[in-house]
């Protein structure tokens with residue numbers, strides 16, 4: 156007998172009620188049995204999936220370090236929501252290669268200097284993957300996800316934006332921002348906070364957004380737009396915390412992050428359109444966008460002359476011939492600069508101010524040489540060459556980057572089975588994450604590695620440890636902004652040393668490392684600022 160052949164609930168239809176009483180015992184049993192089979196089937200599938208996930212984890216793990224089993228499916232996903240530096244450190248210390256599995260994604264961690272270098276330098280086997288969320292925020296067709304020749308070619312076209320000659324042109328804009336922000340900080344500290352120490356990490360992030368926007372898109376971005384980007388940027392960083400979460404659910408961190416990213420892309424697109432007009436009219440080059448657009452315009456002019464059959468002297472050929480880029484393409488690329496710079500530079504800025512306040516003897520040396528090179532005039536401009544020759548300023552920046560490397564991990568995707576050692580092959584499709592931290596805290600390269608000793612960059616051998624210097628990665632994807640980033644930090648701390656005094660309230664969390672994409676002091680750095688009186 157057909158029991159309730161319709162999809163209507165039997166209890167919703169009174170006519171069905173009397174039929175129910177006519178059901179014989181056999182059909183009741185068969186109904187129970189049938190639904191039991193469905194449940195059993197579902198349970199069997201679930202157990203099978205858990206067993207498969209577990210089996211694949213153990214199989215892929217092979218001989219390397221890692222937990223002997225994983226929490227079903229999610230693995231240590233919840234830990235990645237609240238990342239803990241000590242847990243990462245324990246993982247790195249557990250062996251040159253170790254592993255975890257999150258949502259069936261197998262992740263290998265490469266800890267030692269040589270293992271990390273091997274990953275960075277094996278483009279035949281790996282390509283950058285950042286985290287799943289980054290594809291959504293930066294857009295999957297962003298140049299940073301390009302691989303092989305396509306990546307090399309695209310990157311070549313960007314090199315002109317970071318030459319020493321170009322970097323020199325960005326310095327006045329950066330000085331302008333530092334002058335303005337240091338004044339604001341004093342006001343904020345003395346008037347609003349009444350001289351009290353308050354966590355300053357967020358203020359460093361605002362400052363770095365402003366400096367970056369000024370360097371990347373100059374005055375094309377209004378102060379209001381810069382403020383909006385600065386205010387919303389932490390949503391983008393927070394979205395990246397959800398490492399490997401595969402989809403964007405409404406009202407989650409990833410969702411808010413995506414909205415903020417779309418807003419930044421729109422702003423930078425508008426800047427690109429304005430730069431095209433201004434550069435075509437012969438405007439002065441002041442920011443990265445100007446250099447890029449001018450290069451496009453010069454390349455286009457040159458191509459047109461050649462096409463017209465004009466005889467053009469080789470000296471008139473632009474040093475880099477590039478194609479025409481749309482406003483959105485330019486915007487996506489400039490966004491990668493902001494994305495790559497924002498967290499890392501904010502991290503270094505925070506540690507630098509904290510460390511200098513805690514070690515006034517080094518700050519005094521920085522101040523003395525900055526004043527000397529400017530003949531006592533705290534607002535006198537400096538050239539890039541002069542800046543880089545300030546030995547204590549350079550040493551404290553380098554040592555901060557070594558002692559507290561902002562980027563502790565760089566995720567890569569394994570393109571094909573990667574025999575990373577004679578005994579172990581990382582399977583295709585896995586994520587492999589080299590860490591920079593262990594190489595930078597290697598006792599052989601940097602004696603007393605866990606202590607802040609800037610002298611090692613002046614009288615020691617730190618500069619010779621090029622293999623250990625992984626702060627900016629190595630290989631085909633090494634940091635495009637590394638010279639700019641270091642010069643910018645030197646300019647920042649040099650100017651601060653002359654213009655302001657600041658004091659750090661040391662707490663029991665000041666030296667504890669918090670992981671928020673990059674690393675920060677756990678207490679967010681309690682500071683107070685005032686104008687320098689002498």
Ligand code: HEM
Nearest residue numbers: 492495496499500562626627628629632633634635636640
């Ligand atoms: C203290 C500041 C910074 C640190 C510690 C840092 C560190 C890094 C690291 C570790 C990588 C990955 C390298 C690799 O995979 O081998 C990277 C890539 C990159 N960085 Fe930086 N970075 C900093 C600032 C900047 C700035 C200011 C910019 C731009 C103006 C920038 C632009 C980039 C770009 C575009 C890439 C990707 C390059 C590629 O895939 O070819 N970075 N950075």
